[in-house]
Amino acid sequence: MMYKGLYHLFYQYNPWGSIWGNIVWAHSVSKDLINWKALEPAIHGSEPFDINGVWSGSATILPGNRPAILYTGITANNVQVQNVAFPANLSDPYLQKWVKPVYNPIITPGPEMNISTFRDPTTAWWSGGHWNILVGSRRKHRGLVYLYRSRDFKTWTKAKHPLHSVSKTGMWECPDFFPVPTQGKHGLDTSTMGSNVKHVLKVSLDITRYEYYTIGKYDPIINRYFPDNAEIDGWxxxxxDYGNFYASKTFFDSEKGRRILWGWSNESWTPDVSAVKGWAGVQAIPRLLWLDPSGKQLLQWPVEEVERLRGNKVELKYHHLKPGNKFEIKGITPAQADIEVVFEIxxxxKAEVFDPKWVDPQDLCIRMGSSNRGGVGPFGLLALASDNLEEYTSVFFRVFKTQNNKHVVLMCSDSSSSSTEKILYRPTFGGFVDVDLSADKKISLRTLIDHSILENFGAGGKTCIVSRVYPNIAIMDKAHLHVFNNGSEAVIVEHLNAWSMKRPRMNN
Known part of the structure; x- marks a missing residue:
């Protein structure tokens, strides 16, 4: 949230170890979303209503610029309940102390509800003379979000029906529900309604450990949400993001009038290795989020503030990349870089024919890989590569054509060769890119590299993939960065900009 000129980030944290457990609400503040100062944790388990855990939730700015935190507490009897906390001193811009009212918990599961699947309250919105929040849950195998309403942010009543539910999706964690304008990149306050507004419902599926969202219409009269496209509701x-990205949350940045998305990228190491390392998990770079002009999906882009970290720059224009060739990007720090490239096809x-049975892009990326030659592609980047390519992570596109001469674009991030360490989880991720290549035959890629994480944005943020990688050889100044084309047809690097990235100030 934004409060008195400072961004406040609260996150799940174990102060006593790098494995899950002893979770508190850690608290960091920033003036620019990039350089951060760590404060003392905001909330510890201390009362009967949260003694066994203070789990995830949300912040809401109440009238009078009064912040409130809603969070899931695990009671002494291991029941998941919803609690509220308020700042002890509203004049403190750092909000260093928080108070839990004695009337907690404010929401408890009813007798018909599962006490172990009832968590993660959303930011509240004001509608119809009430505050409204969602709480994630499941009923047998049906995922759902319960809707609760309150006039005073103290006494809450469950609506007759869930706001939305989908069968066979399992537990819905970390729900997020917010409005987006039908035109423009600006964000909206969470309580905004209107004819030029759509709503987004995002849930994190505990079974798949991926996140899914729909765009649709919210009816505040009957308290129901209706996705525009019911066929893509659920799995x-x-x-x-089609990679290592989970438990995300958006907030409205009132300072700059934008909606910002935060997401958590977990480790690929095993928990015992993380315990030895002493840390685990990172937040991905915050992203600006807005509705695509088509209205069919959201677009995402790293916040503009990250560009302040850019240092030395190299630039390349109109480079003809023949089949089977690659070239190295020199003059920057490959282990910590920002690359923007536009490919022309x-x-x-000559694109190969797309089989309609190919419905899973991740499976397609695994089967085809970055070295299996196609007609158009694979082409893209080899990041965090060692001298002799014992290690590399490939980020690439592959283009297909359908029987009616439409194009299907596949985007992949393949970390199967990212490390010589064999015990690592080295997945391949993939997603389709909804882009029309018939007009200018071009597609863009932006990649942020920071030692153990790659964040990739295809076609201006239509498809995003985060990967965690841990090379043994290609580290620090021994890392290399290449542009490659393993397709049977040439591609043109129309324009490439690449920057060395400076270190932000973290936790000081």
Whole structure:
């Protein structure tokens, strides 16, 4: 949230170890979303209503610029309940002390509800003379979000029906519900309604450990949400990110009038290795989020503030990349870099035929890989690569054509060769990119590299993939960065900009 000129980030944290447990609400503040100062944790388990855990939740700015935190507490009897906390001193811009009212818990599960699947309250919105929040849950195998309403932010009543539910999706964690304008990149306060407004419902599925969202219409009169496209509701839904990205949350940045998305990228190491390392998990770079002009999906882009970390720059224009060739990007720090590249595809008619049975992009990326030559592609980047390519992570596109001469674009991030360490989880991730190549035959890629994490944004943020990688050889100044083309047709690097990235100030 934004409060008195400072961004406040609260996150799940174990102060006594790098494995899950002893969770508190850690608290950091920033003036620019990039450089951060760590404060003392905001909330510890201390009362009967949260003694066994203070789990995830949300912040809401109440009238009078009064912040409130809603969070899930685990009671002495291991029941999941919803609690509220308020700042002890509103004049303190750092909000260093928080108070839990004695009337907690404010919401408890009813007798018909599962006491162990009832968590993660959303930011509240004001509608119809009430505050409204959602709480994630499940009923047998049906995922759902319960809707609760209150006039005073103290006494809450459950609505007759869930706001939305989908069968066979399992537990819905970390729900998020917010408005987006039908035009423009600006964000909206969470309580905004209107004819030029759509709503987004995002849930994190505990079974798949991926996140899915839909865009639709919220009816505040009957308290129901209706996705525009019911066919992609659930496991077939759109995703913020097709890689290692979970438990995300958006907030409205009132200072700059934008909606910002935060997401958590977990480790690929085993918990015992993380315990030895002493740390685990990172927040991905915060992203600006807005509705695509088509209205069919959201677009995402790293916040503009990250560009302040850019240092030395190299630039390349109109480079012809022949089949089977690659070239190295020199003059920057490959282990910590920001790369923007536009590829032009002159022989797009040579794309291989797309099989309609290929419905899982991740499976397609695994089967085809970055070295299996196609017609148009694979082409893209080899990041965090060692001298002799014993290690590398490939980020690439592959273009197909359908029987009616439409194009299907596959985007992949393949970390199967990212490390010589064999015990690592080295997945391949993939997503389709909803882009029309018939007009200019071009597609763009932006990649942020920071030692153990790659954040990739395809086609201006239509498809995003985060990967965690841990090379043994290609580290620090021994890392290399290449542009490659393993397709049977040439591609053109129309424009490439790459920057060394400076270190932000973290936790000081």
């Amino acid at each position: 077939n839904g759109l995703r913020y 002159p022989s797009i008619e």
